[in-house]
Amino acid sequence: MNGIHDLGGMHGFGPINPEPNEPVFHAEWEKRAFGFFVTTAAATGFSVDEFRHAIENLPPAEYLETSYYEHWLHSFETLLARRGVVTKAELDARVAQLSQGGK
Amino acid sequence: MATTKPAPAESETAIRVRALESILVEKGLIDPKAIDALVDTFEHKVGPRNGAKVVAKAWVDPAYKQRLLTDATAAIKELGYSGMQGEDMLVVENTDTVHNVIVCTLCSCYPWPTLGLPPVWYKSAPYRARAVNDPRGVLKEFGTILPDDVEVRVWDTTAELRYLVLPQRPAGTEKLDEDALAALVTRDSMIGVTVL
The missing domain is CATH 3.90.330.10 (Nitrile hydratase alpha /Thiocyanate hydrolase gamma)
Incomplete structure (x- = not known):
């Protein structure tokens, strides 16, 4: 599939800027998102190909503007909703609850 | 009125991840300890x-x-x-x-x-x-x-x-x-x- 993920050879992205002494994760939420991959794949049966396909289907501008583990989060949300395991409404409701200080 | 200082703002993404984990755990689909173990492995062992x-x-x-x-x-x-x-x-x-x-x-x-x-x-x-x-x-x-x-x-x-x-x-x-x-x-x- 042709898409924004197919970055090889594109121009204009600027310098690479490697981070010195980079930590494995940059935030607590990245650790949790990383851990979802193996655990939710085992629980719901999605394959790595389906997981990646969901990332590749991000809108191109969003793909470039969001971070790696944000791509993963998008894929988890997509695949879990597709299977009816966690609907968007259900997740949005929980997000609203937590945003208001709920536990 | 709240008397405690507010905690540093949690990003929208961080809240969303926390929300998703809480739902998955409630449904019995994932074990938070399994996530802890995976993180520990890739932070410290591999x-x-x-x-x-x-x-x-x-x-x-x-x-x-x-x-x-x-x-x-x-x-x-x-x-x-x-x-x-x-x-x-x-x-x-x-x-x-x-x-x-x-x-x-x-x-x-x-x-x-x-x-x-x-x-x-x-x-x-x-x-x-x-x-x-x-x-x-x-x-x-x-x-x-x-x-x-x-x-x-x-x-x-x-x-x-x-x-x-x-x-x-x-x-x-x-x-x-x-x-x-x-x-x-x-x-x-x-x-x-x-x-x-």
Whole structure:
């Protein structure tokens, strides 16, 4: 599939800027998102190909503007909703609850 | 009125991840301790020190090096490194005439058992875009300038096949043992963006 993920050879992205002494994760939420991959794949049966396909289907501008583990989060949300395991409404409701200080 | 100071603002993404985890746990689909264990493994146990041991052994043991270049998956497994995102490995050797670099233009494929999780720059657009059409320019950004007569080979990793660069052993290390040699081997040299 042709898409924004197919970055090889594109121009204009600027310098690479490697981070010195980079930590494995940059935030607590990245650790949790990383851990979802193996655990939710085992629980719901999605394959790595389906997981990646969901990332590749991000809108191109969003793909470039969001971070790696944000791509993963998008894929988890997509695949879990597709299977009816966690609907968007259900997740949005929980997000609203937590945003208001709920536990 | 609240009398306690508000906690530092949690990002929308962080809240969303917390929300998703809480739902998945409530439904009995995932165990938070399993996530803790995965994070601990990739933060503390699996990383480029594994790959460095493979490289050092190849430098001191010609028979091992031969096995590594012939069947990398099996040779790496001899040292106990195998599994997820390292199921099928190919080791590419740097020589006086050939320098190898690995990339994953489509995403982030990387040999987890030998190098751990990839750094952000490896997964980012600038590296993925440019490694294949301006490799010498990319290498220069990492401070690596190769003679013009050295051929640069760029290997585009796939979901199925992962690469590891076997760097050249630095001059003047003849008296070092395997452990001391392993300590010299960096992650970036095994990606191929630097030389030792």
